[in-house]
Amino acid sequence: MNQAKINDIQDEIIEEFSIFEDWMDKYAYLIELGNSLEPLDEKYKVELNLIEGCQSRVWLQAECENGIVTFKAESDAVIVKGIIALLIRVLTNHTPDEIINADLYFINKIGLNEHLSPTRSNGLVSMVKQMRFYAMAFKAKNA
Structure with a gap:
């Protein structure tokens, strides 16, 4: 896995969203992505995994095995669930360094920042920050 891989995934997402003309369709697609997210095990739905700064409740679970970070998440809001599904798709299965240094340009390219x-x-912003925070913690732990 490498940085190029993160960018390849972002480019795929940009391409997928470019199919839709209007934002109602893009929201529908986001909701669909959220619904395809694997449900988070109840044992991870704890205060400690709640992301600060989110209007809705978002739980984020991160693990690092053999230098590769994986994320799982759940939200009680359908759009937010779609957003976290996109972030997981881009950032999961990468090294802490790749996650910390990733330029998440897809957010602007698909117009997400303008339509939220x-x-x-x-x-x-809080979700991205939390994912990077986990990556930094894993990096420090394995240093």
Whole structure:
């Protein structure tokens, strides 16, 4: 896995979203992506895994095995669940360094940042921040 792989995944996402003309269709696709997210085990739905700064409840679970980080998440809001599904798709199965250094350009390219309410935008920033925080913690632990 490498940085190029992260960008390849982002390019796939940009291409998928370019199919849709209007934002109602893009939201519908986001919801579909969220619904395809594997449900998070109840044991991970704890206060510790809740992301601060999100309007809705988002639980994020991260694990690092053999230097590769995997993320799982769940949200009680359908759009947010779709957003976290995209972030997981881009950032899971990569090294802590790749996650920390990833330029998540797909967010702007698909217009997500422009079409979210301010509170959802803050939530998106919080989700990315939390995923990078986990990556930094794993990197420090394995250093």
